[in-house]
Amino acid sequence: MPHDHPALADGALVAASHWFVHILPFEATRYLVAALGVYFVVSIAGARLLAGRKIRTARPGRRQMAVEFLVSLRTAAVFALSGAVSMLGWEAGILKSYDDPARYGWGYFWLTVGVLVVAHDAWFYWTHRLMHDPRLFRRLHRRHHRSVNPSPFTAYSFDIGEAAIHAAFMPLMLLIAPISQLAILVFLTHMIVRNVIGHSGYELFPARRNGRPVFDFLTSVTHHDLHHAQAGWNYGLYFTWWDRLMGTEHPLYHEKFAAAVRRPLDGSAVQAMGLAPLSATKAR
Ligand SMILES: [Zn+2]
Ligand SMILES: [Zn+2]
Numbered sequence: 001m002p003h004d005h006p007a008l009a010d011g012a013l014v015a016a017s018h019w020f021v022h023i024l025p026f027e028a029t030r031y032l033v034a035a036l037g038v039y040f041v042v043s044i045a046g047a048r049l050l051a052g053r054k055i056r057t058a059r060p061g062r063r064q065m066a067v068e069f070l071v072s073l074r075t076a077a078v079f080a081l082s083g084a085v086s087m088l089g090w091e092a093g094i095l096k097s098y099d100d101p102a103r104y105g106w107g108y109f110w111l112t113v114g115v116l117v118v119a120h121d122a123w124f125y126w127t128h129r130l131m132h133d134p135r136l137f138r139r140l141h142r143r144h145h146r147s148v149n150p151s152p153f154t155a156y157s158f159d160i161g162e163a164a165i166h167a168a169f170m171p172l173m174l175l176i177a178p179i180s181q182l183a184i185l186v187f188l189t190h191m192i193v194r195n196v197i198g199h200s201g202y203e204l205f206p207a208r209r210n211g212r213p214v215f216d217f218l219t220s221v222t223h224h225d226l227h228h229a230q231a232g233w234n235y236g237l238y239f240t241w242w243d244r245l246m247g248t249e250h251p252l253y254h255e256k257f258a259a260a261v262r263r264p265l266d267g268s269a270v271q272a273m274g275l276a277p278l279s280a281t282k283a284r
Contacts, residue, residue, distance in 0.1 A: 012088060019084035027076040027083065030188065031156050034196040035072070038152040042200050053202045055225050055260045060151040060201070068147060072156030075163040082167035086174065095171060096178035103180065112179045116187040117238060123169050124237040129248070131162060132231065140165070150199035150228045155192065194238055198224040203260035211258030211265035217241060222257045226250045 042050060043059075089095035101109050131141035140161040147154040158166065173179060197204055198221055205213055205220040213220050219236050227234040233250035236243045243249035250256070258265035 015091070016084045016088055019087040020080050023083040023087075024077060024080040027079045028073060030192050031072055031076050034192040035069070035152045035155055038196045038200050042202050042204070043152070046202075050202045050204075052262050053204065053260065055201055055203055055222055056149060056229075058149055060147070060149050060154075064147060064149075065151050065153045068151060068153035068157040071143060071158070072153060074160070075156035075158050075166075078160060078163035079167050082164070082171065086171045089171060090174070095174035097174055097184070098178055098180050101180040101182040104178070109180060109183055112177065112183045113186050115177075116173060116179070116183065117190060119173065120169055120187070120191065121236065121238045122242065124166075125235050125242040127165050128235045128237075129246075131165070132235070145228065145231055147199075148228055150201065150225065152196045152200050154199040154228075155195040197221060198237075199228075201225065203257065207257070207261040207263055209263070211261065211263035212254060213257055220257055222260045223250075223253060225260075226253060226256055 086095055090097050128141075131137060137145075140159055143159040144154070144157055144162065147157060156163070170184065198219065200221055203221045205215065205218065208214055217239055219234070219238060219240055223234050223236070223240065227250075230250065233248055234243055234253065235248055240249060255265055
C-alpha cells in the first residue's frame, strides 16, 4: 500500500522484526519450562504419589499432546508479535512501561501486579464467554476445546484469533497506567503457571476435611477440567467470583472437586442423586 513516509514505515518494520526475534525465545521458553516442568513433575515423577488426585481415569494421548505442543508454539509467536508491536508503542511513548521497579515505590509495584491479575481474570472471563457464542466458537475457540481431556501442553493450544485476543490484554493495560517490566514478568509467570496447572489433570489445590477447597475463591484444577469435559460452565481463569456472580459455575463443581480429592462431601449431591464422580466419566 502506498504511504507518505516509506522510510518511517520500513524503520518500524525493521524495529518490529528486531523485537519479535528477541521476544520469541522468551515467550516460547516461558511455555516450554512451565508445560514440560508440570508434565514431568506431576504426570511422570509424581504420578504415583498423586494417583489419589487424578481427576479422570483416562490419560491424554501422546498425539494430542504433540499437537497441543506445536499449536502452543504458534501461540508463543502470536504473543511475541504482540510484544514486538507493544515495544514500538512504548518507544513511541504511547504505551507506558519503565525499567526501575522501585520508581513509584514497591507499594505501587505490587498494586500493579494485583490489578493485572484481577483485570486479566475479568478480561479472560468475558472474552471466553464471548468465544463460546456459536457464531464465534468455530473460528476462535474450537482448537482449545479439541482437548476434551486436557494436559499441561493444552495451556497455549489456541486458534490464532483466540491467541490474539489473549495477547491484546497487556498492551491495553499499558495504555491505561505505567507498569514496570518486572511487574509484567511476575504477572506473566503467574499466568503461565496457573494456566499449565489448570490443565494438568490432577487436583493440586488443597482440600478441607469436608471435601471443600481451602481457597474456594480460586479456580481449582477440577474447575477448569470441568470446562473441558462439559463446556458451558466455568469460564473463569484465576478466581471463581465471575462464574458465581453470573451463575455460570457448574452446579456439581463442589461434588466433582470432592470426588477428585477422594473426600466425601457433606450432604453430597453425588450420593443423593446417585451421580458418578468425574473420574468415572469417559473422555470423548
Ligand atoms: Zn472454553
Ligand atoms: Zn483450557
